[in-house]
Amino acid sequence: MSRLGWALVRPPGDSFAQALSEHPERDTIDPERARAQHGAYREALMRLGLEVTTLPPDEELPDSCFVQDLAIVLNGRALLCRPGAPSRQPEVSVFEPDLRRVVPSTDRVRAPATIEGGDVIRVDDRFIAGRSDRTNDEGIAALERFAAPDARVVRAEVREPFLHLLSGLGVAGDAVVGSEALIDQAAFDGLDRVAAPEEEAAGCNFVTVGDDVLMAAGYGKVRSLVEAAGFRVHEVDLSEFTKADGGPTCLSLLV
Ligand code: GLY
Numbered sequence: 001m002s003r004l005g006w007a008l009v010r011p012p013g014d015s016f017a018q019a020l021s022e023h024p025e026r027d028t029i030d031p032e033r034a035r036a037q038h039g040a041y042r043e044a045l046m047r048l049g050l051e052v053t054t055l056p057p058d059e060e061l062p063d064s065c066f067v068q069d070l071a072i073v074l075n076g077r078a079l080l081c082r083p084g085a086p087s088r089q090p091e092v093s094v095f096e097p098d099l100r101r102v103v104p105s106t107d108r109v110r111a112p113a114t115i116e117g118g119d120v121i122r123v124d125d126r127f128i129a130g131r132s133d134r135t136n137d138e139g140i141a142a143l144e145r146f147a148a149p150d151a152r153v154v155r156a157e158v159r160e161p162f163l164h165l166l167s168g169l170g171v172a173g174d175a176v177v178g179s180e181a182l183i184d185q186a187a188f189d190g191l192d193r194v195a196a197p198e199e200e201a202a203g204c205n206f207v208t209v210g211d212d213v214l215m216a217a218g219y220g221k222v223r224s225l226v227e228a229a230g231f232r233v234h235e236v237d238l239s240e241f242t243k244a245d246g247g248p249t250c251l252s253l254l255v
Contacts, residue, residue, distance in 0.1 A: 004049035004209055006102055006255040010095075011038045012065040012240075013057035019244035020063055020085055022163070026243050034240035038065065041214075041251055044236050048209040050254070055098050061091050065241075066250040068166075069116040069134075070095045071106075072127075072143065073255050078103040079146040084114035084134030102255050107146055115139030118164030118250055123171055125151045128187045130165030132158035156187035166249050168201040172213055175229040177222065178204040194229065196222050205247030207254070214248050216241075 012019075016031045035057075042052050058064045063085070070092050072079045078099055083089050092108075100106055109115055119135040120143065121128050127147055129140045135158075144153045159181045162168045169178025176183050176191040179201040183193045196204050203219025206226065213226050217235040226233050238247060 005051070007045045007050045007052045007252040008055065008067055008098060008102065008255065009038070009042055009045070009052060009252045010055040010065050010067050011035050011057050013059040013062075015059045015062040016065065016240075016244065018062040019246075020087065021243060021245045023243045023245055029240055029243045031240075034065075037236065037238050037240055038251065040236050041238065041248070044214050044234055045207075045252060048212050048214065048234070050209060053098070053102070055095075058091075058094060061088075061094065063088050063244070064091045064094065066118070066246050067095060067253045068250045069118050071099055071103075071253055072115075072117055072120055072146070073103055073253070074122070074147060075150050076103060077105045077107070077146070079143065080106055080108045081115050081117055082109040082111065082113060082139065083116050084132070084136065084139075085116075088116075099253070109139060109142045112136070113138035113142045115143060116164060117253070118166045119158060121166060121169075121171055122151070123191065127151055127153045128156055128165070129153050130156045130158040130182075132162075132164060134164065154187045156182070156185045158182070162201075163245050164250075166205050167245070167247070168204055170204045170206040170208065170213075170226075170249070172206070172208045172226055172229050172231045177225050177229070192229075194225050196225060202242065202247060205249050207248045207252070216247055
């Protein structure tokens with residue numbers, strides 16, 4: 001394993017054109033273009049120093065490239081999530097053996113709890129977990145049991161129009177950059193809140209690795225805010241994933 005960690009990723013199959021999405025351009029998703037963009041994304045993760053493990057596409061599961069939603073990892077243990085979207089629940093069992101090769105110790109969220117990794121962000125010894133259409137109170141309680149005693153969980157609300165907490169914010173060092181609708185909550189106390197323009201909120205779904213940030217291309221104002229916070233920014237075109245309501249963090253599980 002490299003110094004900076006591991007990333008598990010799964011490229012999209014042709015069925016990615018049927019991914020869940022509320023995006024106005026969802027009917028124009030091009031799976032082949034998405035696979036090329038996913039290749040560039042993987043290369044960018046490798047350049048940031050991550051060991052990247054690429055799993056095979058799964059045609060049965062259109063959203064299965066969004067592996068971040070499937071597990072939450074803490075200190076060599078993993079909590080297998082139970083997605084709130086029923087069509088995504090089978091993704092977890094498919095992913096479990098691959099995850100266990102990297103993180104052998106796993107626990108599982110059970111019904112009626114639902115939680116998706118896109119609603120959870122870790123800041124030092126704190127998980128911030130957003131209640132959303134995909135993550136319910138029981139799911140957050142399951143995360144609390146899993147995290148104790150290594151980390152605590154604070155609750156936030158995922159507000160319209162965001163699918164997940166990470167759909168509209170990102171953390172880089174001590175800064176949380178995002179939509180005011182999300183970051184203006186007590187859960188983010190202690191972080192420097194940096195409000196992003198609402199029209200670029202989706203650009204705040206970025207991956208931070210050390211002093212580097214990997215962003216989707218096309219969000220110049222967010223890029224400037226992240227650079228002003230002291231981070232090197234790298235961009236990759238992820239237009240096809242944006243159309244499927246996804247972004248850079250959704251596409252990898254970082255271990
Ligand atoms: N298309 C990503 C999701 O709905 O979970």
